[in-house]
Amino acid sequence: MSAPTPEQLHDVRLHVNGSVHEVQVPARRLLSDALRHDCGLTGTHVGCEHGVCGACTILVDGRPERSCLMLAVSAVDSEITTVEGLTEADGSLSPVQQAFSDCHGLQCGFCTPGFLTTITAGLAENPDPTEDEAREMVAGNLCRCTGYQNIVKSVLRAADIGKEARS
């Protein structure tokens, strides 16, 4: 085996939840790892590292992305939102977070951040989903605890909370 070469580090400026994080990372560092271990934002969870489970879903410029399928160096020009950034400015829960509490949409809480970000983006696009659309909205995320029925309810409840807030 060839002699190892020391890894080149890159200065990366990540914009996360309205704050700037200056981190030094190798090119191969996953965005999920950079957020968790370099920025200390451990709310984003890693469930499979191959883009299937959705636990690590974050919002990149408002769009849901799997942070385990992105490199930190490729996120420099983006505005990132993690679960920590979903909470309202006054510290209260966002409509989606509140809905999960109201509907028992979570148990162990490990997959929850990925659902919260996914649904936040989904409701931004479709604020008044039908039940089928609510189901479709979460159809790319895995949960092993809840059986999903209460997650679908949470989507509809979040839409209702959003409507109440707008009216």
Place this chain on the structure above:
Amino acid sequence: MTTKLFGTKVPRVEDQRFLRGQGRYVDDLLTDDPRLLHAAVLRSPHAHARIVDIDVSEVLDLDGVVAVWTWEDLTGPMAEPLPLLIPHPTLTHGRTQYALAREEVNYVGEAIAFVVAVDRYVAEDAVARIRVDYDHLPPVVGIAAARAAERTVHDDVPDNVGARMEQENGDARAAIAAAPHTLTLDLDIERSACTPMEGRGTVARWDPDTSRLTVWSSTQTSTGVRGCVAAKLELDLAKVDVITPDVGGGFGVKVVHPWPEELLVPLAAKTLGRPVKYTEDRREHFISSAHERAQEHHVEVGFDDDGRVLGLNVEFWHDHGAYTPYGLIVPIITSTQLLGPYKPQNYRVVFESLYTNTVIVTPYRGAGRPQGCFVMERTMDAIAAYLGKDRTEVRSANFIQPDEFPYEHGLVFQDGRELTYDSGDYPASLAKLKELVGWDEFEEFRAEMAAQGRRVGIGLACYVEGTGVGPYEGAHVHIETSGRVKVATGLTTQGQGHQTAFAQIVADTLGVRFEDVEVTTGDTRKMPYAVGTFASRAAVMSGSAIHLAALRAKEKALRIAAEALEASEDDLEIADGVVSVKGTDASIDLGTVAVLSNPLRYAFDEASKAATQFSVGDPGKPPVAEDDEPGLEGKDFYSPPRSTFANGMHAVIVETDPDTAEITILKYAVVHDCGHLINPMIVEGQIHGGVAQGVGGALYERMAYDESGQLLNASFMDFLMPYVTEVPTTIDIDHLETPSPLNPLGIKGAGEAGVIPSAAVFAAAIEDAEGFPITAMPISPSELFELRLAHADEPQPHQPIPR
């Protein structure tokens, strides 16, 4: 008066931190500690091989690598095999692996070397540079190969049989021989696994100043891990603390301990003097944690014209993988819980537990019960089909009746105690289920659907679940001078909402506000005596212990308050944290009672000022009476004589596509009896999750090993865990509450219930839709399609079997 919280849908206190991304799971810990090191494991790529040589010479050259261990570097107890946690007299050939493989590997994924580096990426680079020379050995994969024993897993186990166990009540074979009717069935279940969203993980920190080791592990038993770490690292128990932080699901796999990494991480932390973290990745979870479920069963049953079982003889073969660290718990549970709500007059069961060159098998939610339920319920359906009777009638003919409790089966359960059911009302449960699913109206529905060219079927399955196994759990309740109540119990939590359910119990028992109660689980510093969270035991065991401990604290509070208020204890009541004399304005806060309970020397704040020895008590007596102790606390343990038996019945209506054989769930109904419900919202959540896991196990999930012992689907791309699109859109749930007489709250466990009858109920419904027997689960559309072809030349295809 404080509102009673027991039995109400109290929102979970855990949710606040989880929803804000403020949960703390093992991999979240010490992330800002610059001294933290990360571990990676070299795992065997072969199912069966001798290790000729391990060359690690290229590893330490790598920038950032700190240390590497192989078996040769281990000493003392660490170099010995891992413990066989639950020995049994019939486990005559128990074998366990080493923390790092010594000379031989017996499954793909077995740990061989352990590398510690500055980050996980570098540690994995290092693992890739380790060269191992193997002598390949022929692998044993699957139950048929294990039974044939043409090849062996362990040289000194020539027939691959780790254990053979037999139990009998009555004379089953004679009863079958004498019965008016007999049937034989062969019934198989494949491998699956818990697959929690969070894998295993361990962090350890050695403190050289205090010579103390702190271990954080995503375990279902922190006290178990503590005992193992202390024994293996030759440390005094008092020098080891194990803390289980938030855990991202367990479902059984995390009760196994010590995992190799659970010992190697503390060893590395102590050796290197720096904190070390290991976090399992998803592929590792598939190939190096644990699986379950694979069993093959042969049934002989004799019955009368009413379908009453007169004799039942079951032989089965259990695939326990390469090693037996968790003993025989799974097959023992199958062999005893197979009986469900029925009372066969004569029952014999024999099993062999077999070695294969695959991942170890340990309890997965349900733990042998799904297989047992499948066997018994398939047998009931076969009897009904044979006699041309309604399937519910045959079950009714075999039910244990409500007036027959406690019912003794004449067998020994997994906890070593008599298999004795404490309570239940199976006829009432069945009546509820028939109503809920529309059993009596189903033929009409079938005809309507048939008129549209659609094919539907209905199935039901009943189970009884031994929950709340011993030996014990404990609790400590401490009322602080602020009036806030701190509660500690030693078992761990993985998403069941224990902090909420236990706080409900304390609030009710003590008469304090729910918001004032804070519950800690799984921290050996706060409660060093505990067993763990498994076998649907947490609510029964710790719930009862917490209730008893709170009663003790309450007793003391009333005694002190009675003295302070110059009233009789009988005239006092506690509500919202205030003790008052009934019918008067005289009252005292519990916090003040706590002040009075603890005479102090020093006044460090207002509350303590009121408690100095100069202001409380009778100066003629000792400040703390001879038979008393300072503080307002209660501690107690709950240890039941035997398990308490929950039960339930599920029914499902499925549609099978006549062309594609796709299986669609149209209706799913559950009747569940777990005694009194502490929090119905949490119980229903447990059922939802169990049903989803059951759907996975019945229709999608399997471990696809090839003949060389490679797991072909070790990823979420290929192991088909259900998404929302695969589960029933709604589950109709009805509860029956027959309280357990064995604990003070009348509760039974609920955690595993949802998953137990799934294979049985889906097999029954698909069989009903298709008209031919379903004898092996899980079943995929392509397998159903093949079965249709195999049965195509039978007369009148798809004629529903008699109901």
